[in-house]
Amino acid sequence: MQSKTSNDLLKFFIDTCKQQNLKVTPQRMAIYKELIKSKNHPSAEAMFQKVRRQFHNISFDTVNRTLFTFSEIGLIDIVEGHGRPRRFDPDMNMHHHFHCIKCGNITDFRNDAYDNLEIPENIKQKFMVIRKRVVLKGSCDKCSKRSEFSNAS
């Protein structure tokens, strides 16, 4: 069962690479295999440590670069975090964010429906929530224009 699902995922991975004109290298396979085992949100360093156990002489740079490549073709996501460089927001009124995944800009927007979102009961019981925000990700107007036909290759 486990291996069947795993094989399906590997097939999906290989197909995606071919579609995107990415070469299917043993390094990329090894990294992908570790990724589908990951339950949390690993850093590049954490992935490097895991992968090198199977792939003795893989370099950090390859792991890091490959993770970034995977995120570009939609195999994995880069999650938002308290980032570096840290960005400070002097606007303490409730508002929401649009992140451009290309240029990295964050745009504020207001939305009443989002402001009124309820915190789920199971979350309230476990965590002390002091702020909520809807984060939308995608491509901003400038970046969309710039690469309008980029996936027609």
Next chain:
Amino acid sequence: MQSKTSNDLLKFFIDTCKQQNLKVTPQRMAIYKELIKSKNHPSAEAMFQKVRRQFHNISFDTVNRTLFTFSEIGLIDIVEGHGRPRRFDPDMNMHHHFHCIKCGNITDFRNDAYDNLEIPENIKQKFMVIRKRVVLKGSCDKCSKRSEFSNAS
């Protein structure tokens, strides 16, 4: 009008500092004044460049440390971003995040209501949205326990 609002904000700033037993230094004043002028999400480096124009020999460390201090007492917010160290998420199913502002951990959770949030029309018209997520921030169960009486001081 402008100066009145600005004075109110400065008064609020001074009161907040006193409440929190923080000294009101010229450096902190200068940094706060720049902050309330900021419309975007400046980095520490950007703030340093702005502030040093008024405050010739201020150090980067002071700016950075002060911004962090301000965020701790709720004067400003640290916004989520594509962070460093980057965190990669192999789970591409829709889910949401709880960020602990103390330990930095990000916890996944599922919520149907959140999944069904509509993208506002004005956003759709301007940006190409490919992902949405609700991000809750606060203190996780472990960190809440650890500092249960920390604000009684």
Next chain:
DNA sequence: TGACAAAATAAGAATTATTCCTATTAAATA
């Protein structure tokens, strides 16, 4: 199958962002 062109890799240097360290200075209080 073998050769070729383009892409990917390893290794380490370089860069960027941040935090730490410590002597000095300044704010708050009496």
Next chain:
DNA sequence: TATTTAATAGGAATAATTCTTATTTTGTCA
């Protein structure tokens, strides 16, 4: 105005990432 305690400047140290270059490998096609 003297004292105590926190805050600062400046620079060293660290952490995370990206860049550079020579080498290797993949995918393709004869």
